[in-house]
Amino acid sequence: MKILRLGVGLLAAASLMTSCGNSGTKNKNGTEGALTKNAAEQVYIAPGEHDDYYAFISGGYSGNLLVYGLPSGRMFKEIPVFSQFPTSGYGYSEETKPMFNTSYGFIPWGDAHHPDISQTNGVMDGRWVFINENNTPRIARVDLTTFETAEIIEVPNSAGNHSSSFITENTEYVVAGTRFSVPVPQRDISIKDYKGEFKGALSFIGVDQETGRMEIDFQLLMPGFNYDLSHPGRDKSHGWFFFTTYNTEEANTLLEVNASQNDKDFIAAVNWKKIEEYVKNGGGKMMPAEYAHNVYDHHTHTATSTMKNEVRVIDPTEVPGAVYFLPTPKSPHGCDVSPDGEYIVGNGKLSTDLTVHSFTKMIDAIENKKFDGEAYGIPILNFDDIHAGSVKKAGLGPLHTEFDDKGNAYTTFFISSEVVKWELGTWEVKDRKPTYYSVGHLTIPGGNSREPDGKYMFAMNKITKDRYLPVGPELEHSAQLYDISGEKMELILDFPTHGEPHYAAAIKADVVKGNSLEIYDLEDNKHEYAIKSEGEARVERNGNEVHIYMSTIRSHFAPDNIEGIKVGDKVYFHVTNLEQDFDVPHGFAMIGQNNSELLIMPGQTKTTTWNPKKVGVWPFYCTDFCSALHQEMQGYIRVSPKDSDIELTWSLGDDE
Template sequence: MKNSIFKIAAFMVIAVGGGYLLTQCGTSSPDNSGGVMSGSTAEEVFVPPGEHDTYYAFTSGGYSGQVGVYGLPSGRLFRVIPVFSQDAEKGYGYNEETKPMLETSFGFVPWDDSHHPELSQTNGEIDGRFMFINGNNTPRVAKINLSTMETEEIIEIPNAGGNHASAFITENTEYITASTRFSVPVPQADEKIASYADKFNGVWTFISFENEDMEIGFQVLAPPFNWDLAHGGKGKSHGWMFFSSYNAEKANTLLEKNASQLDKDFIAAVNWKLAEEYLAQGKAHDMQVDFRNNEWDESTQMATSHERNTVKVLIPEECPGLVYLLPTPKSPHGVDVDPTGNFIVGGGKLSADMAVHSFDKMLQAIENEDFETTIDGIPVLKYDNILQGIVKQPGLGPLHTEFDGRGNAYTTFFISSEIVKWKVETQEILDRVPTYYSVGHLMIPGGDSRKPEEGGKYMVAMNKITKDRYLPTGPELAHSAQLYDISGDKMRLILDFPTVGEPHYAQGLLASRIKDKQVKTYLLEENKHPHVTDRESRARVERDGNVVRVYMTAIRSHLAPDNIEGIRVGDEVYFHVTNLEQDWDVPHGFAMMGATNAELLIMPGQTETLLWKPTKEGVFPFYCTDFCSALHQEMQGYVRVSPRGSNVPLSWALGDETGGATAP
């Protein structure tokens, strides 16, 4: 857990202070108790029954591996999008169609740790097409379609360990980043861990997005620091990508101490437009690797996992001008670029002050070759020559910064559990509010783009520690989020709501951008699933050896066929269930007694497949699990299972309709 070090630090602060309120540390005393909200505040977040929120908020699920979809300002949860983790509720990762989405070079990996969602942009503005999110544990990046809110593609990141500085984009979504938090031998090899500093490397990965399809465009070899977060340049700095790091010490053990020694670590500025030129010049090394690219095909309603074997790698030493290192105090976490593209904020989480770099000064320093030194062939720029200014003693443990588009920045402070508002140009502190407790990321809808939505109206704080905020639920508590109105001079807490999993970063956008393009049903006539049953009269059962395929249809309120005989112990029975409905919000579920996977949850016009391997003789029921209609309870059927080698003929029936085949 990336913040465990700070949790420990926070607890130490509590212990040393002997007090409970860590919000008091080194900051002014907050006057907002946060526990009492006036009636008028309640009205600000009240969305009357039947009315819609004005924003969608997408929060990463952290160790749930998923994405939560909320409405703002109400804080209501609408959906959990399954991304990196199996979701038995939706059959995701259990049904035959979505299993390939979770394939990796390590095999089927049914879980990951999702941290940073990022909405696609055009000209630096949110365009409402896609969302990307990283999987940290087994490095992956996923693409989610915002009109179906389904995961459509997952690409594995080769040569990486701990894909944390991801999934951040360039301002026209030319690339999506991935990176290495836990440097590893590149290429992977059986090395001594103590050889870390010499034999290990990070990589900055640029995933291309031509034709809305993710491919590994190229990778750049990085020093073995812990590459932590990223943000794309915008406006004048478009063409550059900034990655923050800690562990410039190159420690490989007890990092909480050994990676916290140097005064400064680095933000890497990678000139990806120059990288494209180097690629065109043939400077890249083709490296043999092994990774997967899993793609969902909406017409067949199936995912396919493709093996990929090469990746292009650029080495900074061979590519002058490709990368520069910006010294930044101390162990910076977030790296955030303001809407003008000129100011680069590094949240030095162990630093008393917070550095703001200037892109203009950076270019000047590069031109003047104001280099302190080089590390692994990468020039290190002089700190004083790139610094725009310092936010002096803003709080303890700065992590992340977002912007309102009115020249203000908002930075989270994990240890002092607060958000500080400051003026980007002058670094003057304007306001501070407590969070409950120990805030990690924050999110202003569009707050990391060139144009925050509505000029920055709302801000969401996502907190790691909840303690007494909600009704307790045993030892494991929900993480919390707080919503602030930031449209005035003072930030005002207006809502507090629990979240799914552990949200790290989040994204938000005006609902009007995507709500009218939400898909209501899939067109049955466009269903190209190889095992579709497009009308009830075609429902049937086929046997080929011990593989039995049940071509089943679901429509209110029956499954066809609903009596199946001639199945034997040891068979592999595939239920290919097509939902024939073409009406909005009429999914059908399908569950088979004793199936060792999960249910199916089939949207109108869709076909999904459940694999069932009967192990016992008998008669076993199946049924619809989604209360679809008045006669939902009647939506059921039976499978008769006979012993191995039985000669009970294969047959099926629905009402007076029967079908059958002679058992082979």
């Protein structure tokens, strides 16, 4: 018996030793077990406490913008931008349908790519987030007081709006470049006539500093290359804009091979201040172009769409000194500028090296006219004259670079699936960490500004595979958060995103959170069909159109009994939420509605339509669990035959 006890004791000791040993061994990600606990602490935000940063992560083909907190990786909101969103009724409600208007008609979906936050003096000011739609070229502005889409402008003469939407230092311009060159103006020509006939439009969209309203100031009609990504110059290079190009071969078929033949493509350096001046002096010419400009007003709670019919276009060869080509190896993808504006990084995606150009050298080469030929009348600078240095054999398939506040750069490598940290000036690789898997963009809060914040970096991956519990073939993409405050990067969190995040923009929470609205003031509600009290609730008939002026307050609709509706009518529910308390929305849904619900914030009015098709008595109800008596928040509509002479009546609470 004693021996048996001793045996058990030994076993227990052995298992204790084993578990100690395990905690010191490396886990799947190659991090020390002891550090994993540390990582958990680093990303832990205690219940009720707030994150340090907002991250606005592109929802890619979801068409939307996601709001996340860092370092927790928690998702707070999906802001509908380019896609209809039945959750709130965005794109379904009468007020928001005009946001989807384009020169092609109503487009219910978009492919959102690169968010960027407004800036003042090269620092993110947290007023607005701009984001581009790639497929049907558009730029949206999201207001960071309401966290809703406030404006969408279509970009004419563009196709594949990809080198967008990046902001200059004082939000003078939102810039949108075309990835696919097209005939400008569009016309019926053979695709084989690509060379010379197709143009790439780079659009400079002016932003009103008071209202944020966008207007296309000018479009630069460049040679028919693919303008892939772009970034503004900043600080010393403020006034310039840099665009990577590929397909300088001007191939029109099998681009994966035919556009990969030139050893070097270009970064186009655009001196936009020079062009702005040219435009101010009446330069350029107005060209017929059809594009929609949609603006949402959060006082009328209504969007209006205006069709524009002309745009100013500029021939770059007519503005001397406005555009230069910087030869850059291997079909560069990302085009990133260091916080001081000196270095322009071309991420040659088919190479193992990163090419870095010097802004100072570029200016010197331009002043001394050190040109190496020209392309379509645009001077090409000599590579050796502008080359600052190369990061050699850094990895495979470099895509994007961001910067910290200590003179380091961080580049993603898609093929070798890693982030590589290197030093500006010495071009030496200092660290590398794997990503899971095949990283696209990365974001450092304050990234596209003079003052990046070198605490966190997150990598947004294209491939998820086995990172989370399996959910069938279709997966959300994974992102990884790294602590970059030390010499070596440290993976501290892995979190799923939504859609396909391309770029993300992140900002200190303190800059934004104080401006966020809690409710819409009912007194300021200027909606055409708003009612300010239950007393104004009514139903009006105009032919077969019926307008119901309805209100919601805990826990009833006014009116909640309506008779006199007929088959074949078109019924408009104009629902005003009379609540003036934070986070008390009401929902509205009608049985058999060929539409989405409405989710109405306090003080807001939204409109949905219903086409009664069947005789009977049909209920509607509140979809948002608003109060203890939410289940009682319901009503009925009596639908009579088309030829019925039942009078239109409405009521609330008058059971006799």
